[in-house]
Amino acid sequence: MDLPRITARRSEGGWELEIAGLGPAYVKRLSDVSEHGRTLMQAAGVTGSEHGVQVKVDLGDELNERVRSATQATVDAHRAQLEAAAEMRRTTMSLRGHGMTGRDIAFILGISPQRVSQLLSSHQL
Incomplete structure (x- = not known):
């Protein structure tokens, strides 16, 4: 309706x-x-x-376009963030699969060991 x-x-x-x-x-x-x-x-x-x-x-053509563009940029950024997070999980799993420790993975990726642990456990869900 x-x-x-x-x-x-x-x-x-x-x-x-x-x-x-x-x-x-x-x-x-x-x-x-x-x-x-x-x-x-x-x-x-x-x-x-x-x-x-x-x-x-x-709001008129110019402002309507700016609003549309800003909204689309936010949607695109969110999508990119989701893709980056998925790639980070895959990379963490790949590094673990190559026998690296959580601390080594953290150092390589520039994240905390706690974050590595979260990424590894979220992949198992």
């Missing part, structure tokens, strides 16, 4: 809300958009508003 959409745009002193079938509405804080918009929609009998609303913030 598609929820009714509210588009919020910055205006002087707050946010202007564009709600299909209704005139413009205004809120001071962006955090109030969902509740205020939903209340207006329910009062106007907008179908689906009893289940919630979708809020789209429109």
Whole structure:
């Protein structure tokens, strides 16, 4: 089910809300958009508003792109961190498989012996 959409745009002193079938509405804080918009929609009998609303913030092309780019960079960084952690576990296991001690592995990888122990035990889970 598609929820009714509210588009919020910055205006002087707050946010202007564009709600299909209704005139413009205004809120001071962006955090109030969902509740205020939903209340207006329910009062106007907008179908689906009893289940919630979708809020789209429109900051204009330049800022929308910057937000999208920053959000994507965060997703990419998280993915890279997960991949790096998996590679660290595999490398730790490989070094152990070559007969190295936990202290040697820690020295080689530049991590603590405790971290080596965690990586080795997490691989066994």
